[in-house]
Amino acid sequence: AQSVAQPEDQVNVAEGNPLTVKCTYSVSGNPYLFWYVQYPNRGLQFLLKYITGDNLVKGSYGFEAEFNKSQTSFHLKKPSALVSDSALYFCAVRSNTGGFKTIFGAGTRLFVKA
Amino acid sequence: SAVISQKPSRDICQRGTSLTIQCQVDSQVTMMFWYRQQPGQSLTLIATANQGSEATYESGFVIDKFPISRPNLTFSTLTVSNMSPEDSSIYLCSVDEGLEGAGGYTFGSGTRLTVV
Numbered sequence: 001a002q003s004v005a006q007p008e009d010q011v012n013v014a015e016g017n018p019l020t021v022k023c024t025y026s027v028s029g030n031p032y033l034f035w036y037v038q039y040p041n042r043g044l045q046f047l048l049k050y051i052t053g054d055n056l057v058k059g060s061y062g063f064e065a066e067f068n069k070s071q072t073s074f075h076l077k078k079p080s081a082l083v084s085d086s087a088l089y090f091c092a093v094r095s096n097t098g099g100f101k102t103i104f105g106a107g108t109r110l111f112v113k114a
Numbered sequence: 115s116a117v118i119s120q121k122p123s124r125d126i127c128q129r130g131t132s133l134t135i136q137c138q139v140d141s142q143v144t145m146m147f148w149y150r151q152q153p154g155q156s157l158t159l160i161a162t163a164n165q166g167s168e169a170t171y172e173s174g175f176v177i178d179k180f181p182i183s184r185p186n187l188t189f190s191t192l193t194v195s196n197m198s199p200e201d202s203s204i205y206l207c208s209v210d211e212g213l214e215g216a217g218g219y220t221f222g223s224g225t226r227l228t229v230v
Contacts (some may be wrong), residue, residue: 020117044221046115046211090157102219103226
């Protein structure tokens, strides 16, 4: 069965500092991995994905994520956080052998302090 | 990317009644997905809606409670039937932008449902 874990309910970081939001997963077959962001009172937005190829993927708003197969992780990173990055972030996983069902993590709330 | 129009954006309903949520996509898509997001929690897949066939429901969700229609490749509805306060959630429709599951999802803006 597919699963995804976001071990931190909340991440606090100062503006200008690097940020990391953690995600680990479990799937049979090769994983398709995604990050989504939900800003207050707004819908979910797709940030980035890893399907195959380079382990470091870049996405919207300066975010990037690194796929680590041995650690089954897909952590979201940004070199310099902005106050406007404060939002709820969801990691999601889909298996290429599991149909098209996408499983979402519990979410991590990011607070960036000025 | 696809644009999804979802309505209503919010509603307050009496227990025992039903609410139908509509999603209109500006392009043809094979599959549409319906999710529920309970307050402060993650997304749970309710069902996958394919045009021309019955929806596929996830464990814990049944057609009698959440009937889905998919009359064409751009439209779908989800009905929440015989509502109780436990059904209070945000309901989201989504489509897959990529081929063979390799795309990200685009979501509708959501329907915030409160059952009183």
